Amino acid sequence: MAVEKPERYIGHEFNSVVKDKDSVDVRFVMCFPDVYEIGMSHLGIAILYDMFNSFADTWCERVYSPWPDLDKIMREKKIPLFALESQEPIKNFDFLGITIQYEMVYTNILQILDLSEIPLLSWERTWDDPIVIGGGPCTSNPEPLADFFDIFYIGEGETQYRVLLDMYKESRKNGDSREEFLHKASKIPGLYVPSMLDVEYKEDGTVSRFVPKYDDVPVKVYKELVKDLDDTYYPEKPVVPFIKVTQERVVLEIMRGCIRGCRFCQAGQIYRPVRERSVEYLLDKAVKLLDNTGQEEITLSSLSSSDYSHLDELLSKLIEKCNNKKVNIALPSLRIDQFSLDVMNKIQDVKKSSLTFAPEAGSQRMRDIINKGLTEEDIVNGATLAFKGGWTRVKLYFMLGLPFETDEDIKGIADLSNLVCATFYDTVPKEQRVNGHVQVVTSTSFFVPKPFTPFQWAQMDDAKTFIDKAEKTKHFIIGELNQKHIKYNWHEADVSVLEGVFARGDRKLSKVLLNAYSKGCIFDAWTEFYDNDKWLKAFEEEGVEFSFYTTRKREDDEIFPWDFIECGVTKEHFLREWHKAQKGEVTLNCKDRCAGCGMAKFECGICVR
Amino acid sequence: MKLRVKFSKTGVLKYIGHLDTMRYFQKAFRRTDIRVKYSAGFSPHMIMSFAQALGVGVESLGEYFDVEVEDDQEIAGMVDKLNAQMAEGFKVIDIVKIDDKATNAMASVAASRYEIDFYKTENPVTPALFEEFRSAGPIEYTKKVKTGEITFNIKDFVFELEYRDKGFYCVVDSSSAGNLKPKFLVEVLLKLAGKDIEQYPFHILRIDLLKRDSEGRFVSLDHE
The missing domain is CATH 3.30.70.580 (Pseudouridine synthase I, catalytic domain, N-terminal subdomain)
Structure with a gap:
């Protein structure tokens, strides 16, 4: 077989939607620009696929990035990229929707366009090409990709697509030019048309102002959100892949948003406010989803499941429904306490897999800076309970390179890892130790400041500093009493730096992307394909400095490339939080006290309780 | 049940x-x-x-x-x-x-019936070729396996051959003891005919899996 896993490209999966193409007005193809197994695990696309196909006039299909083996054949034989359901070329579609989940897929977006024979630059496209529209978390700063997209959809996809499709049908009927259509689309709330907004820069390279191309183009783009999650689209018949995908299970999104304003976390800010789904709604969906897919596992999805108000009720009813069907319930992102351990004992098989804690920082001082409301006591208590319950393996996640970090904070990572080991020996008497000892896996990733967080002003470390800090961590761990039982892993530094460049990047980066792509960079999220030298060369050739985007100090009043977007949380709130971080002051979570972040104006979710 | x-x-x-x-x-x-x-x-x-x-x-x-x-x-x-x-x-x-x-x-399977279809070209096999195959002495075939190579007489694993317009039908051994891939049979037949297999692309269709009944005849696996 010339191509590995041909099942990635043949479609035909159970519950995939095939319509009569002559009976629809709009052909939409939804793309996750990474390999099938990753893309098929994404809930957002499943929701939008279901929504579009519920429209009688629209047929929505799917496409994923061809793996490098097929990519090569397609280029050699000039085979245009095709959609899974109809196997028709992407170029024939009305819309190509691309979800942008992480920065390291940016070159894969160019690969998708290129293999589809769609001009990479938006202004070179005609009505022979689809409208290329982007969505997902990275569109909270879409600027590095501005040249490649016709439209960005800012916020949650359930709300404005119907309006856009109707406008599109009308425009095509009236014979509008592409430019006329895009001009009209720029007035739909939540839609950003980069070609309708010019950016002017100061001499130092920062943004001076945003200039709409026409007077009636809005100068601010407001994020869209779903106010009532019990009254919106949610798939009941998701596609069931033939091959094993990363999320081989039914996904039940129990709520959106997070009450805990961790200052490094973008998801915790841009999905505000917390909106919960009702237990009745979730149980109804769970039963239908399991019946319609035959999956053996269901996972409750949210940013912090322990914060869901009716978790106890939901779980006991779900266990009732799942037990006779031999369905496993998976519960990621749970706080480790007596309740969650009891739940895990009830729902998971006897094998005690490892437990995960994410203190994110080693010292209490640093956890206060990042506003991670987890204390050493919480961790020790959780670990004690877990060890009493028979668990012997613990994973600890930390970040290196957080703002205002000192060697003491780094040493805190080693100290905390050691403390967890010591807790095991204090808790479990020698004769009861299952494997004789405890296994702690400590992992660090490098902190990448993201737009629309209090740390959007933060200076990021360079690659050398990152590596030095990882070495220090290793050194401190070796110095600990229980170092034999601590395994230490750290994340790549080069990729983190590049991620940092694009996260807070501007339009000047699009030429670097084009250059790197022309050198053959694709699948940058995959270590086996990531080629740092090519990237360094691309930056050098285009005369763009990493440091402008990463290590540079940003003043409080700097206009950021993404500041034309209103995510709901105000810049004043972020700045307030940034200043509190500098002083090590914590902010209470939304349940305890409203921090006045600005979301209350949407009048939904936790803000109206 | x-x-x-x-x-x-x-x-x-x-x-x-x-x-x-x-x-x-x-x-x-x-x-x-x-x-x-x-x-x-x-x-x-x-x-x-x-x-x-x-x-x-x-x-x-x-x-x-x-x-x-x-x-x-x-x-x-x-x-x-x-x-x-x-x-x-x-x-x-x-x-x-x-x-x-x-x-x-799994243990019942004795043979498979396949249809070989030369979808792009004229049919490179003929009834005469089958006769030649049947009357020839042992035809050795060597295949690569994990432990090296094994050589066997392919005729021991071919039970039936039947000419059809676009190719042929065959019944070949599919038991756990001696499974023959139909591709190997095509290779051998075309070699015997002096033809280059690369020039004759073909599809393989398995028509049925067969077991032997009490009298040793091939019947479908769901035969009662």
């Missing part, structure tokens, strides 16, 4: 691998109210065993698996229920009850 299920797998679904086909049927059962028996133990799994793995890229009109179910449902109803849960390209053709003590599907 023990059942033997016969299904077809055609079109692009020929690219679905064996393990994925098994997982596919497990999920399909879970979408119906047919309750498949689970094994005991730490990680229970459905009691289901496939007759033979079908090569990736080969279509088939006759694949089989045995499965144990809890309830005593009507056979016809089960066929319909499963077919309501099939992706296009999979079809349940038949279900038969089998004796609890019956030899399982």
Whole structure:
């Protein structure tokens, strides 16, 4: 077989939607620009696929990035990229929707366009090409990709697509030019048309102002959100892949948003406010989803499941429904306490897999800076309970390179890892130790400041500093009493730096992307394909400095490339939080006290309780 | 109750691998109210065993698996229920009850009937070629295996050959002791005809999996 896993490209999966193409007005193809197994695990696309196909006039299909083996054949034989359901070329579609989940897929977006024979630059496209529209978390700063997209959809996809499709049908009927259509689309709330907004820069390279191309183009783009999650689209018949995908299970999104304003976390800010789904709604969906897919596992999805108000009720009813069907319930992102351990004992098989804690920082001082409301006591208590319950393996996640970090904070990572080991020996008497000892896996990733967080002003470390800090961590761990039982892993530094460049990047980066792509960079999220030298060369050739985007100090009043977007949380709130971080002051979570972040104006979710 | 299920797998679904086909049927059962028996133990799994793995890229009109179910449902109803849960390209053709003590599907398999279709060219094989094949002495074929190479007389593994317009039908050994890939037979025949296999692309279709009845004749695996 010339191509590995041909099942990635043949479609035909159970519950995939095939319509009569002559009976629809709009052909939409939804793309996750990474390999099938990753893309098929994404809930957002499943929701939008279901929504579009519920429209009688629209047929929505799917496409994923061809793996490098097929990519090569397609280029050699000039085979245009095709959609899974109809196997028709992407170029024939009305819309190509691309979800942008992480920065390291940016070159894969160019690969998708290129293999589809769609001009990479938006202004070179005609009505022979689809409208290329982007969505997902990275569109909270879409600027590095501005040249490649016709439209960005800012916020949650359930709300404005119907309006856009109707406008599109009308425009095509009236014979509008592409430019006329895009001009009209720029007035739909939540839609950003980069070609309708010019950016002017100061001499130092920062943004001076945003200039709409026409007077009636809005100068601010407001994020869209779903106010009532019990009254919106949610798939009941998701596609069931033939091959094993990363999320081989039914996904039940129990709520959106997070009450805990961790200052490094973008998801915790841009999905505000917390909106919960009702237990009745979730149980109804769970039963239908399991019946319609035959999956053996269901996972409750949210940013912090322990914060869901009716978790106890939901779980006991779900266990009732799942037990006779031999369905496993998976519960990621749970706080480790007596309740969650009891739940895990009830729902998971006897094998005690490892437990995960994410203190994110080693010292209490640093956890206060990042506003991670987890204390050493919480961790020790959780670990004690877990060890009493028979668990012997613990994973600890930390970040290196957080703002205002000192060697003491780094040493805190080693100290905390050691403390967890010591807790095991204090808790479990020698004769009861299952494997004789405890296994702690400590992992660090490098902190990448993201737009629309209090740390959007933060200076990021360079690659050398990152590596030095990882070495220090290793050194401190070796110095600990229980170092034999601590395994230490750290994340790549080069990729983190590049991620940092694009996260807070501007339009000047699009030429670097084009250059790197022309050198053959694709699948940058995959270590086996990531080629740092090519990237360094691309930056050098285009005369763009990493440091402008990463290590540079940003003043409080700097206009950021993404500041034309209103995510709901105000810049004043972020700045307030940034200043509190500098002083090590914590902010209470939304349940305890409203921090006045600005979301209350949407009048939904936790803000109206 | 023990059942033997016969299904077809055609079109692009020929690219679905064996393990994925098994997982596919497990999920399909879970979408119906047919309750498949689970094994005991730490990680229970459905009691289901496939007759033979079908090569990736080969279509088939006759694949089989045995499965144990809890309830005593009507056979016809089960066929319909499963077919309501099939992706296009999979079809349940038949279900038969089998004796609890019956030899399982995998051990029953004796041979496969294949159709070879030269879809692009004129037919490079002729009835005369089959005669030549039959009357020739032992024809050695060497295939690479993990431990090196093995050589065997291919004629021992070919039971029937029948000419057809676009190619031929054959019945070849598919038992666990001596499974012959039809591709090897095509190679040997074209070599005998003095033709270059590269010039004659072909499709392989498995028509059925066969067992031997009490008199030694080949019959379908679902033959009662």
